[in-house]
Amino acid sequence: MKKKFFLFAGILISFSSIAQNKSTNYNLDFTKKDQNLVHIKTDLDLTVAKNRFFMITHPSQNNPDGEAKFLKNLVVKNQKGKPQIINYLGEGTWEIQSTTTGNYAIEYDIITEHDLENWDHCGGYDEVAYKTQEGLFFTGYSLFVVPDIPVLGDIKNVSVHFTLPKNWKASTPWNKTTKQNDFIVNNDLRFLLNNCIFVGNHYEKEIKLGDFELLFALGNSMKANENDFIELMKPIIESTTQVFGGAPKKKYLIVVNESKVMTDGSAFRTSFSQIIKGKVNKNSRTNWGHIMAHETIHLWNGHTLIPKEQEEWFKEGFTDYLTNILLARTKIIDEATFYKRFENVITKYNITRDLLQNKLSIQESGNNKDQNRYLVYGGGELVALGLDIEIRKATGNQKGLDDLLKSLFTEFGKTNIPYELTNIITIANQVSGKNMKPFFDDYVTGTKRIPVTEYLAEMGLQLDGFLEDVYISATENPTQQQLQIKKGILGL
Numbered sequence: 243m244k245k246k247f248f249l250f251a252g253i254l255i256s257f258s259s260i261a262q263n264k265s266t267n268y269n270l271d272f273t274k275k276d277q278n279l280v281h282i283k284t285d286l287d288l289t290v291a292k293n294r295f296f297m298i299t300h301p302s303q304n305n306p307d308g309e310a311k312f313l314k315n316l317v318v319k320n321q322k323g324k325p326q327i328i329n330y331l332g333e334g335t336w337e338i339q340s341t342t343t344g345n346y347a348i349e350y351d352i353i354t355e356h357d358l359e360n361w362d363h364c365g366g367y368d369e370v371a372y373k374t375q376e377g378l379f380f381t382g383y384s385l386f387v388v389p390d391i392p393v394l395g396d397i398k399n400v401s402v403h404f405t406l407p408k409n410w411k412a413s414t415p416w417n418k419t420t421k422q423n424d425f426i427v428n429n430d431l432r433f434l435l436n437n438c439i440f441v442g443n444h445y446e447k448e449i450k451l452g453d454f455e456l457l458f459a460l461g462n463s464m465k466a467n468e469n470d471f472i473e474l475m476k477p478i479i480e481s482t483t484q485v486f487g488g489a490p491k492k493k494y495l496i497v498v499n500e501s502k503v504m505t506d507g508s509a510f511r512t513s514f515s516q517i518i519k520g521k522v523n524k525n526s527r528t529n530w531g532h533i534m535a536h537e538t539i540h541l542w543n544g545h546t547l548i549p550k551e552q553e554e555w556f557k558e559g560f561t562d563y564l565t566n567i568l569l570a571r572t573k574i575i576d577e578a579t580f581y582k583r584f585e586n587v588i589t590k591y592n593i594t595r596d597l598l599q600n601k602l603s604i605q606e607s608g609n610n611k612d613q614n615r616y617l618v619y620g621g622g623e624l625v626a627l628g629l630d631i632e633i634r635k636a637t638g639n640q641k642g643l644d645d646l647l648k649s650l651f652t653e654f655g656k657t658n659i660p661y662e663l664t665n666i667i668t669i670a671n672q673v674s675g676k677n678m679k680p681f682f683d684d685y686v687t688g689t690k691r692i693p694v695t696e697y698l699a700e701m702g703l704q705l706d707g708f709l710e711d712v713y714i715s716a717t718e719n720p721t722q723q724q725l726q727i728k729k730g731i732l733g734l
């Protein structure tokens with residue numbers, strides 16, 4: 243788990259001395275898939291890594307090696323083709339026992355039996371690897387070993403080649419080359435690892451949305467719903483691009499498969515994976531569509547705008563707020579559904595504060611995201627609502643949270659500079675033209691109760707309730723100002 247940190251840290255720190263211009267290539271052979279294995283070959287420069295290489299793992303008590311448990315038949319040879327002695331150091335790290343260093347040819351098998359393990363501790367099997375009737379899903383973490391260097395982003399020029407069974411294809415978020423089944427990893431090594439792929443005889447559909455290339459990899463049972471997915475993704479991508487004043491990347495892969503377990507999603511750098519339990523239709527869209535939109539918005543907030551330290555309240559809470567308001571603005575959900583979603587958020591917030599007596603600040607709650615889910619997602623979403631209203635009140639509804647996000651994205655997203663809470667406060671001050679620090683002191687780093695009733699009233703909504711039972715309705719005889727703020731936020 244600790245290794246994952248490298249993916250986000252030190253983005254701007256460039257160790258030109260260790261920057262590698264040589265290309266790093268991975269060959270993935272899927273022709274032995276019936277023997278439950280993928281054979282991988284690579285040649286890694288381990289000079290800076292002092293002969294160590296590793297794979298990012300998600301260890302658990304039952305499986306302390308995480309993804310590395312499925313790596314077998316490791317063979318390492320030096321430049322002269324001489325096999326090397328390798329020591330496994332634990333936590334997915336290996337060391338070559340040699341006094342000289344340089345390039346090494348590394349070969350191994352990935353046994354495709356990840357399904358047998360429980361991955362709930364790291365977000366479920368859809369964040370690791372799984373098998374369907376059509377093929378195999380992997381994250382980069384579950385497939386690739388890489389040099390153990392401090393800044394993975396220093397390794398550029400990464401390419402991946404697939405050798406596939408007949409009628410199979412590889413759906414990846416990477417750029418195709420002119421060779422068949424051959425890809426260049428856009429950007430750097432982090433985009434090899436922090437992404438997902440699907441390899442098989444599944445259905446693939448490519449759509450162009452302006453600058454965007456959206457690639458769907460759908461399990462056969464999902465194929466019938468391709469238009470449902472497109473009808474959701476198109477307006478969500480368009481409206482999110484508008485909010486942030488631009489789009490971060492050009493190509494996205496979306497893998498959608500049926501699940502017997504649950505409906506869930508996970509976003510990576512330029513891809514996301516979604517599993518859906520139950521019927522896919524307009525009714526169930528409130529559920530799977532929310533997840534799909536949430537994961538898409540993460541491509542901006544979470545995978546382009548990246549915090550320096552833990553700011554889960556902003557990453558998850560603001561993403562959920564945007565998900566709800568953009569689904570309302572694009573008329574994918576109606577007003578009543580919007581109310582219901584917010585009622586749920588408030589209910590969970592009240593339960594956490596009143597019944598569970600959780601006194602953590604919204605920011606602190608992110609240190610233990612799973613346990614404090616309601617505060618991270620729900621609390622964060624209520625902070626987003628409060629901030630939106632405060633900015634609108636201060637500017638006569640001329641500015642809103644959209645403007646804050648746009649500035650933040652310009653300054654920190656497009657430039658790859660990790661943001662901090664102080665940066666959000668500075669931009670909130672600029673956008674609203676007033677000192678917003680007390681707001682953050684009260685509701686983000688402090689534990690003051692977010693005055694949800696008052697905030698909703700500002701946008702012409704009435705909140706009634708007793709303890710955790712809450713109901714939202716439209717205010718009777720709203721003022722012009724209330725209606726304008728509501729229109730600014732929901733477009734309704």
Ligand SMILES: [Zn+2]
Pocket residue numbers: 536540557558561
């Ligand atoms: Zn999320």
